[in-house]
Amino acid sequence: MSDASAANTATAPTHPGLFISFEGIDGVGKTTQVNRLREYFREKGCSVTETFEPGGTQLGAAIRHLLLSNAEDSAQVSPRAEALLYAADRAEHVHDVIAPALERGQVVITDRYLDSSIAYQAGGRELSESEIEELSMWATGHMLPDRTYLLDMDPRVSHERLTGEPDRLESEPDSFQNRTRQGFLARAAADPRRFCVIDAAQDVDAVWEQIRTDVDSLLESRHLGGREQSSTPSETSSGAQRK
Ligand code: TYD
Numbered sequence: 625m626s627d628a629s630a631a632n633t634a635t636a637p638t639h640p641g642l643f644i645s646f647e648g649i650d651g652v653g654k655t656t657q658v659n660r661l662r663e664y665f666r667e668k669g670c671s672v673t674e675t676f677e678p679g680g681t682q683l684g685a686a687i688r689h690l691l692l693s694n695a696e697d698s699a700q701v702s703p704r705a706e707a708l709l710y711a712a713d714r715a716e717h718v719h720d721v722i723a724p725a726l727e728r729g730q731v732v733i734t735d736r737y738l739d740s741s742i743a744y745q746a747g748g749r750e751l752s753e754s755e756i757e758e759l760s761m762w763a764t765g766h767m768l769p770d771r772t773y774l775l776d777m778d779p780r781v782s783h784e785r786l787t788g789e790p791d792r793l794e795s796e797p798d799s800f801q802n803r804t805r806q807g808f809l810a811r812a813a814a815d816p817r818r819f820c821v822i823d824a825a826q827d828v829d830a831v832w833e834q835i836r837t838d839v840d841s842l843l844e845s846r847h848l849g850g851r852e853q854s855s856t857p858s859e860t861s862s863g864a865q866r867k
Contacts, residue, residue, distance in 0.1 A: 639727055639729075640729040641726035641729050642726075642731045643770045644734070645737035645769040646658055646735050646772075647736060647739045648824060652785075653831065657832060662733055671728070673725040673731070675733070675734045675735070676735035677713060677740065684717055703751050711741065711759045711760055714737070734769075737772070742760070744807070773819075775822055779804075
């Protein structure tokens, strides 16, 4: 597992913004860290769009409901249809929310992005990684994050942290979550310049400290550190609700 503070700098951006994704299996604490990072950027005067998948657009909210409700019919979604629905959600998300915000020069923070599809639909569901990746790259016009924070944890521990009714994927057995975890780790190993892997079993403050240290070096390398921006920080872009 790589150390956050030793993370590499990101690849050259094709837009004036900064695109950050958070990934990991269910229950690793992504939402808490996304919130901290949003506030951190805002304190620095950066304009931030915070968003999530699935469901970060109006169409996406309908797709999210189809995918994650525990109703009998949604439990029957076939693996290819499931992969296509996540890809459709992502295509709309990039088109309506992510790309416009990056073009405006904003920081975009998304709770899940295409690595989730590769880890869950390929790692977990036994479709091939290359076909899921091709689908997602096509759906997004090859839009990759500048940095991806992978919060990594043993599924037996993360499951204990989940509260509320589990959704359809959270109800999957640990063997599924384990394959998904390995899928994420394999993605990170294949692209260490983009990924920063963090041990999410540490306490929340220790996880945040690693993210903050890495973000500072990322901002330094992008010359964004402390930059005052004229636009008002936006609220969660889509206004969509997760549940
Ligand atoms: P998430 O919104 O992170 O869960 P929560 O409702 O607990 O905040 O994600 C919902 C589920 O969707 C999660 O189990 C992972 C799954 N998922 C995929 O299987 N493929 C994908 O491409 C994405 C984005 C999510």
